Amino acid sequence: MAAIKFQIEKRLKGKMGRAARLETPHGSILTPAFVPVGTKANVKTLTVKQLEEIGVQAVLGNTYHLYLQPGDELIKAAGGLNKFMNWPGPTMTDSGGFQVFSLGVAYGKGISKILKGETELLLPEAQDLRDQVSLVSIDHDGVMFKSNIDGSSHYFTPEKSIEVQHNIGADIIFAFDECTSPTESVTYQRQALDRTHRWAKRCLVYHQSKPENASQQALFGIVQGGRDERLRKESAQIIGQMDFDGFGIGGSFAKEDMNTAVEWVNSVLPDDRPRHLLGIGEPEDLFGGIENGCDLFDCVAPTRIGRNGSIYTKEGKINILNAEFRQNFNAIDPDCQCYTCQNFTLAYLGHLFRAKEVLGGTLASIHNIYFITNLVNNIRQSILEENFQSFKENFLRLYKK
Secondary structure, three states: OOOOEEEEEEEOOOOOOEEEEEEEOOEEEEEOEEEEEOOOOOOOOOOHHHHHHHOOOOEEEOHHHHHHOOOHHHHHHOOOHHHHHOOOOOEEEOOOHHHHHHHHHOOOOOOOOEEOOHHHHHOOOHHHHHHOOOOEEEOOOOEEEEOOOOOOEEEEOHHHHHHHHHHHOOOEEEOOOOOOOOOOOHHHHHHHHHHHHHHHHHHHHHHHOOHHHHOOOEEEEEEOOOOOHHHHHHHHHHHHOOOOOEEEEOOOEEHHHHHHHHHHHHOOOOOOOOEEEOOOOOHHHHHHHHHOOOOEEEEOHHHHHHHOOEEEEOOEEEEOOOHHHOOOOOOOOOOOOOHHHHHOOHHHHHHHHHOOOHHHHHHHHHHHHHHHHHHHHHHHHHHHOOOHHHHHHHHHHHOOO
8 A cells, every 4th residue: 555645636727836635644735835844853943833833734854864863763762753753744754865965065165955156056176076075975885974973984875764764754755865966067967866766776675675664654766967957857767667656856956947957857757646846945946846846845944044033024035133123013024924923023033133042043933934834835725726827926026035
């Protein structure tokens, strides 16, 4: 029996977008949906009760970090991720593949998931990045990680990644892959892609050899290929032909061509299974991902920028520390139904940040996650009501990136 069930309810006319229902062992997710990241079994600064009040449908944990701390076997002994963090709804875990990027080529070099501007792709030192300091070493069979906590070494194979994710026990898990940077050459992208495809097969074989897990945990294969159209479509073809329950679209992107890459991939992937765009959550990117056929999104941005005083509004992000908000006794958005906007002013929120009170990060994160979650919910509703284009245009007309 399949671990999940995916049913499309409405298609976006002229595009690949759709509204659907994804049923998991811990409940349904109405898609498109935004999934906050709980890296270490906690969405930073927030309680499970606060997430439920916001309307969050699912959370995503980080396999690599949970493996290091507190350990996947401890989580298994606790009854799995849901019981361990007391989250009643659907859960997901990534594979550890993103850490191949973040602790490897990107480590200490300021390269992010999304690159802005072509100039960042043309840095003369980009070709030498892998020769510089990193915490990973990649070979044919897997990746050696050096712990960012204590420097100890840990070798991840595809089978190891799935074993760890089985222990963690999330409803949806991902195949182990090599996430690459768009700064990489096409030659290296090809080598990494071949590894990702081999590892995907090994993940699938190992997962299906454990029927007690496969019946309760859906396994998604990940499409890579950088910003090269031929590689992206080839990866979508190969991964799409494997017996995965759904698909992830991975890799870091250049800002200006992310939507194009997603369109390439989803034009090839099977239409009857869910698609997750990994690590993406900015408003303008969500619109592009949804109309090009993605169903699920995860991103650390709402809480990360919130803890630093950056807050989403209908007119773009604001910095709560700006002097203009010091004596502003209005809510962030009087029409917003989140706990923060219903109870506190901009002046108070700014005071908390200036005073370095932890509550400031909590209140900003509550609003930011509500903003993104509610935005995706409204996009879903616009698909159902067949007014997606006008909703998109009206939102982006006001929203300044």
